[in-house]
Amino acid sequence: MIEHGWLIFLGLSLLAGILSGIPVMLILSGVPVAVAFFASLFGGFDLSFLQAYPQRAYGVMQNSLLIAVPLFVLMGVLLERSRVAERTLMQVSRLLGGSPMALALSVLLISTLIAASTGIIGATIVMLGMISLPAMRRVGVPDSTASGLICASGTLGQIIPPSIVLILLGDQVSNAYLDAQQRAGNFAPDAVTVGDLFAGALLPGLVLVALYGVFVTLRLARTPAKIQPDTTPISSWDVFREVVPPIMLILAVLGSILVGVATPTEAAAIGVAGTLLITAARVTSASDEHSHPAGSFPHQPEERRSPAWLRHSMTGTALVGFALVSLRISGTGRINLNSAEFSFGGGSLLALALTVLLLAGLVLAVVVLTRSGVFGAALSQAVQVSGMIFGIILAASMLSLVFRGFGGDDWVHELLTGLPGDERTMLLFTLLVIFLMGFVLEFVEIVFIVIPLVGPILLQHIDPVWFAVLVALNLQTSFLTPPFGFALFYYRSAAPAEISTGTIYRAIIPFVLIQVVTLGVVFAWPPLATWLPNLLFG
Amino acid sequence: MNLLIKTASHVHSGTRRACQLLLGMIFIGQLTVVILRYVFGIGFIELQDAVAYSFATLVVLGLPVAQVRDVHVRVDVFRAHQGIRKQARFDQLGIFAFLIPVFGLTIYWVWPDVAYSWSIREASVETGGLPGLYLVKSMLPLACALMILQGLASFVIAGERAKNDD
Numbered sequence: 001m002i003e004h005g006w007l008i009f010l011g012l013s014l015l016a017g018i019l020s021g022i023p024v025m026l027i028l029s030g031v032p033v034a035v036a037f038f039a040s041l042f043g044g045f046d047l048s049f050l051q052a053y054p055q056r057a058y059g060v061m062q063n064s065l066l067i068a069v070p071l072f073v074l075m076g077v078l079l080e081r082s083r084v085a086e087r088t089l090m091q092v093s094r095l096l097g098g099s100p101m102a103l104a105l106s107v108l109l110i111s112t113l114i115a116a117s118t119g120i121i122g123a124t125i126v127m128l129g130m131i132s133l134p135a136m137r138r139v140g141v142p143d144s145t146a147s148g149l150i151c152a153s154g155t156l157g158q159i160i161p162p163s164i165v166l167i168l169l170g171d172q173v174s175n176a177y178l179d180a181q182q183r184a185g186n187f188a189p190d191a192v193t194v195g196d197l198f199a200g201a202l203l204p205g206l207v208l209v210a211l212y213g214v215f216v217t218l219r220l221a222r223t224p225a226k227i228q229p230d231t232t233p234i235s236s237w238d239v240f241r242e243v244v245p246p247i248m249l250i251l252a253v254l255g256s257i258l259v260g261v262a263t264p265t266e267a268a269a270i271g272v273a274g275t276l277l278i279t280a281a282r283v284t285s286a287s288d289e290h291s292h293p294a295g296s297f298p299h300q301p302e303e304r305r306s307p308a309w310l311r312h313s314m315t316g317t318a319l320v321g322f323a324l325v326s327l328r329i330s331g332t333g334r335i336n337l338n339s340a341e342f343s344f345g346g347g348s349l350l351a352l353a354l355t356v357l358l359l360a361g362l363v364l365a366v367v368v369l370t371r372s373g374v375f376g377a378a379l380s381q382a383v384q385v386s387g388m389i390f391g392i393i394l395a396a397s398m399l400s401l402v403f404r405g406f407g408g409d410d411w412v413h414e415l416l417t418g419l420p421g422d423e424r425t426m427l428l429f430t431l432l433v434i435f436l437m438g439f440v441l442e443f444v445e446i447v448f449i450v451i452p453l454v455g456p457i458l459l460q461h462i463d464p465v466w467f468a469v470l471v472a473l474n475l476q477t478s479f480l481t482p483p484f485g486f487a488l489f490y491y492r493s494a495a496p497a498e499i500s501t502g503t504i505y506r507a508i509i510p511f512v513l514i515q516v517v518t519l520g521v522v523f524a525w526p527p528l529a530t531w532l533p534n535l536l537f538g
Numbered sequence: 539m540n541l542l543i544k545t546a547s548h549v550h551s552g553t554r555r556a557c558q559l560l561l562g563m564i565f566i567g568q569l570t571v572v573i574l575r576y577v578f579g580i581g582f583i584e585l586q587d588a589v590a591y592s593f594a595t596l597v598v599l600g601l602p603v604a605q606v607r608d609v610h611v612r613v614d615v616f617r618a619h620q621g622i623r624k625q626a627r628f629d630q631l632g633i634f635a636f637l638i639p640v641f642g643l644t645i646y647w648v649w650p651d652v653a654y655s656w657s658i659r660e661a662s663v664e665t666g667g668l669p670g671l672y673l674v675k676s677m678l679p680l681a682c683a684l685m686i687l688q689g690l691a692s693f694v695i696a697g698e699r700a701k702n703d704d
Contacts, residue, residue: 054678061593
């Protein structure tokens with residue numbers, strides 16, 4: 001143990017630094033450098049190791065997979081600002097009737113949709129807390145059930161694809177898997193893609209949603225409504241036009257990845273385009289804050305302030321987009337400019353015309369959104385969020401460099417292979433470590449620190465998709481577990497003071513149990529994670 | 539001191555605008571690539587490279603923007619209970635002990651790479667790709683310098699915050 005004294009010192013310094021409240025990014029990069037320099041005074045570290053850092057930074061900058069990250073962030077920010085989620089929530093709960101159970105179930109349903117589309121847990125939880133909590137309390141959902149539901153369903157964004165966690169995990173797991181297979185002597189392994197992980201996480205994610213739903217139903221089945229349900233008739237057309245666009249958007253993004261047509265980055269670009277259309281159709285209501293003070297829950301659907309022609313042209317543009325896709329699928333609309341026998345068939349002309357229409361619609365959306373200030377603000381916020389994510393990734397690569405410099409990877413190797421039992425013990429141990437790390441670190445740090453260390457050892461025998469799904473579920477559980485779960489902190493910041501922290505901690509327990517059950521099921525029965533990717537990608 | 543803060547704030551609004559523009563370009567470029575590829579069957583390597591370059595630049599230039607807006611993740615289990623003065627002192631410690639050394643050293647480590655890249659006018663590794671990769675590589679030391687500038691400005695501002703709290 002004593003030869004790893006520097007590693008233990010590094011670990012303790014990191015823990016102290018993180019708890020000091022200094023930005024995690026500075027701690028993860030600064031503390032290892034300081035410890036490395038200190039250790040080098042005693043001959044404990046070779047400083048030339050650190051010169052490899054720029055190459056690692058360039059590796060992050062030139063990683064084409066990560067291009068999807070800022071685009072998905074932008075999509076999430078736009079959806080949040082356009083308040084699509086709020087409107088959808090409102091309409092769905094009206095449709096389901098005003099009972100506490102109906103409202104709670106619609107919150108679950110909508111959070112699943114938002115989770116799928118944004119995947120930023122902090123933002124989702126704060127937003128759900130602000131828009132759905134007052135409504136749920138008013139209707140008579142007990143504080144505890146409401147709090148637990150918001151925290152739990154707010155973290156669904158990590159597991160339900162397309163999720164940023166899964167993209168980052170995909171990057172790290174596929175590198176680790178290649179490394180592992182080469183160590184095991186397999187020099188031509190099948191690559192693991194982000195698409196595999198998306199497909200793998202889909203069923204476990206839906207199982208979680210279903211179990212949450214069962215719990216909420218059982219819990220609230222007999223809870224009477226505190227206020228008379230809103231009986232104003234609601235046309236199914238209203239619900240249709242609020243709910244269908246986001247669903248189509250998610251289907252388009254997820255579908256194009258799962259069918260194997262588009263890369264995550266390409267799908268993310270399509271997602272942003274679709275989001276721009278949805279947002280532009282609601283533009284004016286998105287820009288004025290006073291119509292919706294934080295915490296209120298508008299009773300009546302807000303007036304639609306976007307002019308009708310704008311909404312219709314956005315719908316039209318979306319339809320044009322889908323028409324282009326179906327042309328492409330039917331194979332008639334392909335214009336092959338490269339081939340010599342270039343012909344203006346009917347299909348090609350149609351595709352060309354549709355493309356022009358699509359671009360015109362998108363340009364209109366961008367112009368409208370830019371003039372109302374929504375686009376610029378969303379870009380700005382997305383830049384900040386991506387800056388935060390990449391700061392952590394760059395800092396984590398500094399930490400792992402120093403960790404290797406101290407011989408930490410050998411130590412992890414010894415530790416894992418020294419465990420009694422087979423690779424399942426190693427896996428359980430890894431999951432436990434990740435779970436504990438989830439208390440002090442965000443997922444990006446953990447993914448970029450732990451996977452490169454344990455992956456090359458574990459993935460020699462373990463299915464990479466199964467492993468990644470377990471890690472994602474595990475991280476999500478960790479964020480929910482009191483007293484340090486990140487999700488609970490985010491919720492605390494959005495919840496009114498009369499909901500005590502103790503209530504929140506108690507409220508989350510049933511949901512944590514559901515998580516643990518799901519984790520156990522996936523652990524015991526890997527096909528739940530691996531069946532769909534195998535079916536889709538072979 | 540005042541000059542430092544003013545300069546830093548001007549530089550910040552420039553960086554922020556550049557990042558907004560870059561993100562917009564990534565979106566437009568990537569969408570164009572998608573349309574060209576799936577509707578017209580054309581691969582456009584130069585454009586894909588332009589997207590990749592914009593992304594590489596955004597990765598590092600986003601750091602100083604996030605620094606100024608104070609959105610880098612913190613764990614505030616204890617911080618939430620600290621007074622303004624103590625928080626400001628911890629901020630100063632983070633900048634002095636970690637931010638400036640790490641980013642300063644990164645400039646020092648990356649310098650030979652960048653100099654070499656300039657000397658051969660390094661271009662994209664893709665065949666038929668864009669020239670000018672050496673400019674993209676120069677963004678890393680530039681971003682480090684911007685981080686240090688913003689760090690110094692935050693250091694001074696945090697110092698004033700701590701003083702006013704006395």
